[in-house]
Amino acid sequence: MAGRARLSAEIERWPVAGAFVIARGAKTHVDVVVATIDRDGRSGRGEATPIYYHGETAEGVHETILAQAGAIADGAGRAEIRSTMPRGAARNALDAALWDLDAKAGRPVGLPDPAPLVTAYTLSLGRPDEMEAAARAAGPRYPLLKLKLAGEGDAERVAAVRRGAPSARLIVDANEAWTGRDVAAEAAALVPHGVELIEQPVAAGRDDLLDGVVSPIPLCADESCQDRTDLERCRGRYAAINVKLDKAGGLTEALALIAEARAIGLKVMVGCMLSTSLGLAPAFLAAQGADWVDLDGALLLARDRPDGFAYDGGTMRPAASSLWGGA
Template identity: 60%
Template structure:
């Protein structure tokens, strides 16, 4: 059956500023994709991966062009003919949503995932001076967030983590090095952070330089993010990491994200499910996949100044569907 597409680009303001080692963001542009067969409509949202050269305009154009070239669209066609990235994520997830509406079945059931239950999600503390991060951690803890994710830069990281621990001494911590530890003694750095309840270190080295982790005995599990985009990457990175962070925009949709999760499980890697800055529409399929994860980082909507009216509920660090 012929599929028609419509896309729109939406700009959502960030609450304050979202700061990582690559820079600060005060807003995020997302692409909303709707696919219809004339009777039912599936809807999805994707966030362009700016550090890979994507933009909302490019993604919107790619979606419309792809649907025009493949009128008998289905997920297999998308997976086989569209490179990974935000445009494919929007197409894949909109097709999943379309199938949900056509069959009147929930996503988890169609995808063969566990029935969703509320989950603890990390809350991100942006990169900043230690005193600022300490204050932000104290505010987050006061709101009930028991799992915090810190953005680091490779400089003064110990001071930043110590400050956050002072601000939220009972919180569990994840740190995201954002590829900044290439020139550091990673095992020693991890040992310094272990005393502060850090339980996961994301992407300590640059993607493509994972060999720097060979032989490293870290007291804290190491998690691949930028080093793992698709299921084909899992075998390559498995010798160097203990876990993998799966993001739907990075993988190019729920279909490939599930393949990564199954490959990770087969390789005895733990799973983290994360997200880009996005509204609740963007993390809806990721929430279904996150039922398989040991760590969940789906705070994208919480970092915005506002969310969609039918968005997820966030209560004391717990994410659950609205209603």
């Protein structure tokens, strides 16, 4: 019989390489919360990044995780955690730790061995000349670039990036900055530059602004799609969704979300918050077969964990000695 499990959690601060700038502001560090479940001489770990636009904080996520200590000690598994906790970073950390523990204990997890993936590399928001210089530096290494946009002047930013990286595939993230703008016209201005996807053009909750909009570039829901309960609102307005484990509340929900999204004809991007390779590991499993992969969270940090993902340009693969049993 398995022994009682012990749950612990820690807040960690990781510096960003320079600054990560989006329409909502700049980040010079990220605070992540790591949940650890110890049982029978094994440890399962899961990392989560608080969803700041939902008001989550590292301290709050830490407290929410530790509130589950009794349930974990009594043997709660992924199904119980998923049914009793709301979506968000705390549930993601616990869900990942339970997946990790199961994998390390040799229990079947029902997922195929993962293959290497090509991930996007994100260019921070800046002036056109700054973004062109960043593209010129990143383009030779990364075949897929993701641009952060801000509304005014976006066409100039994208044109500059295309000059800097003439061969790269481009996707853009408006981060809700096109609310109140003519989305179809904004998208049309990006067509000459070969943009293949536009994330979250309007504010979450204002998705009705997309009713009747015919965009020449597919639109992707990010903030507008947290978990499966949001899919119906996305139908007919977006062509794709961006699945992030911190939003969905873990790999367990993310896999179900991907399956249901595909069943109603939506394409799938699997993305991430700023995080270390420990946080990316379960997302890497979810991203197998995704239409777009945006798992560069560790690449944007000043340093990563030992035995993190190995990146050959934009191709990521687990290190020979994985830091997460499920990867």
